[in-house]
Amino acid sequence: MEKPCTEGRHEDGDEEEEFPHPIPWQKIEAQELDCDYGLLFSKEEASRLFMQLEEEVEYFTGEEAKLKVYGKMYSVPRKQATYGEEGLLYSFSGVHLAARLWTPTLQYIRDAVTNATGYTFNFVLINRYKDGQDHIGEHRDDERELDPSCPIAAVSLGAVRDLVFRHRDARKEPRKHHIEPVKLELAHGSLLLMNSPTNTYWYHSLPVRKRVKTPRISLTFRRIIKGRQKRKKE
Numbered sequence: 604m605e606k607p608c609t610e611g612r613h614e615d616g617d618e619e620e621e622f623p624h625p626i627p628w629q630k631i632e633a634q635e636l637d638c639d640y641g642l643l644f645s646k647e648e649a650s651r652l653f654m655q656l657e658e659e660v661e662y663f664t665g666e667e668a669k670l671k672v673y674g675k676m677y678s679v680p681r682k683q684a685t686y687g688e689e690g691l692l693y694s695f696s697g698v699h700l701a702a703r704l705w706t707p708t709l710q711y712i713r714d715a716v717t718n719a720t721g722y723t724f725n726f727v728l729i730n731r732y733k734d735g736q737d738h739i740g741e742h743r744d745d746e747r748e749l750d751p752s753c754p755i756a757a758v759s760l761g762a763v764r765d766l767v768f769r770h771r772d773a774r775k776e777p778r779k780h781h782i783e784p785v786k787l788e789l790a791h792g793s794l795l796l797m798n799s800p801t802n803t804y805w806y807h808s809l810p811v812r813k814r815v816k817t818p819r820i821s822l823t824f825r826r827i828i829k830g831r832q833k834r835k836k837e
């Protein structure tokens with residue numbers, strides 16, 4: 604059963620069919636935060652997929668491995684790659700990344716996510732963290748080319764890392780009211796669904812963790828609306 608991202612996932616009186624594949628889902632909720640978390644792959648399969656990705660994925664180098672912060676370009680503190688349907692382009696922080704075509708392993712993981720959630724995806728952003736020094740700062744996955752009705756599906760392979768959510772109102776001074784951050788440990792082989800309106804109100808980050816000495820690969824599956832893409836500068 605596949606579900607176009609233009610349709611809502613929750614239907615009144617039909618909660619038992621919320622997901623087509625019965626993995627042990629955990630609901631994570633806070634003020635305007637709605638996530639679902641579960642183990643998608645066994646440790647053995649997750650390790651196999653990790654090794655296959657290490658052989659298949661081509662990461663960006665040069666200018667494509669940088670991002671813009673307050674008008675200045677900086678090297679990304681991790682490796683990045685984008686894959687998906689032909690012609691797709693993803694733009695964020697002053698960079699425009701064209702998708703390479705799906706590899707066999709990425710197709711397999713994408714289809715496993717679809718089987719578990721009922722949603723289809725046409726693009727994946729891959730981040731490889733060599734150890735706990737590699738990180739990503741606070742951000743929201745709210746780019747204009749993303750289908751707002753489709754969740755972001757994040758698959759984690761490799762080292763366990765903390766994902767920290769912080770409400771946008773908690774980042775402002777003076778603070779209107781206190782909102783506690785939400786921290787999750789993303790396990791090897793896990794899947795996190797960030798449902799609407801999470802990315803409207805909550806920033807998330809993967810902070811530095813010096814105790815982590817092994818690599819992690821994060822795959823965030825998305826649905827891009829082609830007509831909303833920015834053109835890549837020549």
